[in-house]
Amino acid sequence: MKGTFFHNQRFLCFSIVFMWIKTYAIYKLGFDLQIDSLLEELMLLINPFSFILPLFGIGLLLKENKQRAFLLIANLVLTVILISNTIFYGFYIDFITIPVLFQASNMSDMGSSVKELFNPLFIALFADLVFLLLLARKEKHPQTKAAPRTIKRYYAASCGMILCTLALAEVQQPKLLAHSFDREMLVKSIGLFQFHIYDTISQTVNISAKAFADEDSMTAVKNYAEADYSKPDQSKFGLAKGRNVIFVTLESTQSFVLNEKVNGKEITPFMNDFIKKSYYFDHFYQQTEQGKTSDSEFIVANSLYPSLSGAVFFTKSDHQFHTMYKSLKQHDYYSAVFHANHKTFWNRDVMYDSFGIDRFFDVDDFHVTPGTSTSWGLKDKEFLEQSAGKLKSLPQPFYSSFITLTNHFPFEIDEKDQLIDEFDSSSSLLNRYVTTVRYEDEALKHFIKKLKDEGLYENSMIVFMGDHYGISEAHNEAMAEFLGKNEITPYDNVQLQRVPFIIHIPGITDQKPEIISDAGGQVDVKPTLMHLLGVDTKGDIQFGNDLLSGGRTPFAVLRNGSFITNDFVYTKNTCYSQKTGKVLEDQDACLPYKEKANEELSLSDKVLNGDLLRFSE
Numbered sequence: 319m320k321g322t323f324f325h326n327q328r329f330l331c332f333s334i335v336f337m338w339i340k341t342y343a344i345y346k347l348g349f350d351l352q353i354d355s356l357l358e359e360l361m362l363l364i365n366p367f368s369f370i371l372p373l374f375g376i377g378l379l380l381k382e383n384k385q386r387a388f389l390l391i392a393n394l395v396l397t398v399i400l401i402s403n404t405i406f407y408g409f410y411i412d413f414i415t416i417p418v419l420f421q422a423s424n425m426s427d428m429g430s431s432v433k434e435l436f437n438p439l440f441i442a443l444f445a446d447l448v449f450l451l452l453l454a455r456k457e458k459h460p461q462t463k464a465a466p467r468t469i470k471r472y473y474a475a476s477c478g479m480i481l482c483t484l485a486l487a488e489v490q491q492p493k494l495l496a497h498s499f500d501r502e503m504l505v506k507s508i509g510l511f512q513f514h515i516y517d518t519i520s521q522t523v524n525i526s527a528k529a530f531a532d533e534d535s536m537t538a539v540k541n542y543a544e545a546d547y548s549k550p551d552q553s554k555f556g557l558a559k560g561r562n563v564i565f566v567t568l569e570s571t572q573s574f575v576l577n578e579k580v581n582g583k584e585i586t587p588f589m590n591d592f593i594k595k596s597y598y599f600d601h602f603y604q605q606t607e608q609g610k611t612s613d614s615e616f617i618v619a620n621s622l623y624p625s626l627s628g629a630v631f632f633t634k635s636d637h638q639f640h641t642m643y644k645s646l647k648q649h650d651y652y653s654a655v656f657h658a659n660h661k662t663f664w665n666r667d668v669m670y671d672s673f674g675i676d677r678f679f680d681v682d683d684f685h686v687t688p689g690t691s692t693s694w695g696l697k698d699k700e701f702l703e704q705s706a707g708k709l710k711s712l713p714q715p716f717y718s719s720f721i722t723l724t725n726h727f728p729f730e731i732d733e734k735d736q737l738i739d740e741f742d743s744s745s746s747l748l749n750r751y752v753t754t755v756r757y758e759d760e761a762l763k764h765f766i767k768k769l770k771d772e773g774l775y776e777n778s779m780i781v782f783m784g785d786h787y788g789i790s791e792a793h794n795e796a797m798a799e800f801l802g803k804n805e806i807t808p809y810d811n812v813q814l815q816r817v818p819f820i821i822h823i824p825g826i827t828d829q830k831p832e833i834i835s836d837a838g839g840q841v842d843v844k845p846t847l848m849h850l851l852g853v854d855t856k857g858d859i860q861f862g863n864d865l866l867s868g869g870r871t872p873f874a875v876l877r878n879g880s881f882i883t884n885d886f887v888y889t890k891n892t893c894y895s896q897k898t899g900k901v902l903e904d905q906d907a908c909l910p911y912k913e914k915a916n917e918e919l920s921l922s923d924k925v926l927n928g929d930l931l932r933f934s935e
């Protein structure tokens with residue numbers, strides 16, 4: 319009977335086999351999926367069938383002459399999806415989601431490296447289409463239409479494959495589909511095409527969540543936030559009361575550059591020194607996702623997690639938020655953001671309005687000349703210098719944010735601004751990165767001097783924070799060279815998500831600096847700063863805690879569900895020791911925190927997708 323099916327449906331059978339081979343080839347050669355067991359390898363091998371079989375099976379229902387056209391077009395579309403994901407992955411080490419397709423205008427980073435991301439494998443992916451076209455031409459008689467019984471059997475087999483894939487995924491990671499924060503895990507388990515279907519369904523569910531939400535949806539969130547609240551330490555509460563806030567977002571700056579040298583020269587001499595006069599958090603993790611800088615702004619302003627897919631700044635710009643800016647306004651704070659890019663980038667103009675930010679100084683407010691700009695616009699030194707001048711005119715006290723740009727991909731800098739040698743490794747990107755970070759550090763030094771000159775230093779609280787990673791996992795080999803390691807493990811990848819977080823209060827932290835090594839993240843910034851300003855956040859809907867509070871449980875969750883405590887690092891389904899980076903024998907040790915991580919992310923998503931803050935005062 320099998321032989322008959324192949325004989326009658328040769329074109330279909332070839333199409334299925336070719337598509338399966340191509341999908342598996344991309345899994346292995348286009349992505350860098352971490353495979354830890356034979357079961358995972360098996361899942362990867364068979365999961366393409368649970369999508370290809372039912373889809374291509376539609377051909378059986380079509381008239382003979384249409385069947386081939388359908389199979390060829392389906393093959394072409396799936397091939398384009400494979401290639402697009404490979405290119406996107408090459409750059410972002412991530413898979414395409416529906417919202418990022420609508421963020422195309424912000425994908426300019428990728429444009430400059432598409433050539434680099436081109437893979438000769440892409441040409442090979444079209445070879446089967448040529449073969450199939452020739453086969454279609456050669457076969458004089460169109461194949462016989464499938465009998466209803468054959469179709470039934472075919473779809474029974476397809477359903478079997480779907481169930482088998484789902485069952486294996488459940489065995490591999492229970493509740494995967496319910497708590498699917500890790501896209502790589504999903505692609506590994508259910509398959510790439512199936513992930514796209516899953517993503518489409520999730521987006522629809524997220525959109526409808528708003529329509530079905532009501533005041534009661536808030537109860538669980540309120541209870542969680544209340545139980546999780548940590549009281550500020552009396553010795554720190556209000557230390558910066560009434561002061562201006564000067565918050566600088568350090569573009570793409572990761573902590574691994576701090577206190578490191580290239581050819582004997584420090585990469586961040588100014589920050590290394592500044593840390594010694596500040597509160598410095600050396601286990602502070604970035605929690606952004608596809609919205610990059612805008613996600614970091616969102617997290618800081620709201621103490622909520624960003625969206626798993628797309629940028630909140632685009633997808634939730636019509637929602638209501640109770641930001642730190644709004645709370646501080648009740649304490650007479652004026653708020654302003656300075657950023658030398660167009661105001662519409664990341665939809666900032668719209669989002670800043672709904673955040674309650676009083677003034678946005680965008681590129682049009684700055685004097686930009688070819689000599690003072692790089693590919694991303696005004697250089698940091700000029701940007702911060704011009705900003706400091708404008709700062710003086712703001713009503714006080716103010717909360718001001720400055721978003722730097724020079725240390726942005728592709729990390730290029732004019733020769734005269736290059737203050738240290740490039741690093742020497744297999745990644746030209748990492749090699750250049752140290753020079754742009756060095757430049758940024760110099761710009762910060764000048765900024766602080768300028769603030770002193772303008773008389774704005776003494777009465778301020780100055781905060782530096784890295785927004786997200788600059789060097790992705792695609793450069794792990796070079797990163798291992800930089801760190802003097804044999805390889806970068808998943809544990810190391812989590813540790814590389816540490817970004818600088820430095821709070822400097824003149825007259826206070828320079829007298830009594832502290833290094834805080836408890837795990838924390840961007841979500842904790844809002845309560846930490848508010849408490850320093852003497853505003854208690856008790857009762858706020860927030861998922862962060864005051865990092866200076868002794869009552870806090872050290873904990874940071876990354877948006878993909880990985881988490882960090884003072885004892886453990888959990889990532890890619892594995893529990894590591896935080897201290898040694900070794901895989902723990904007792905894998906259950908991470909379980910209680912895993913539940914907390916899932917709960918926190920799910921509740922935060924509930925607030926965000928349901929637009930729940932519209933129900934609270």
Ligand code: GP9
Nearest residue numbers: 609610611612659663721
């Ligand atoms: C753009 C700047 C960089 O205005 O904030 O954004 P990013 O690409 O890092 O998200």
Ligand code: MN
Nearest residue numbers: 569570611785
């Ligand atoms: Mn950024």
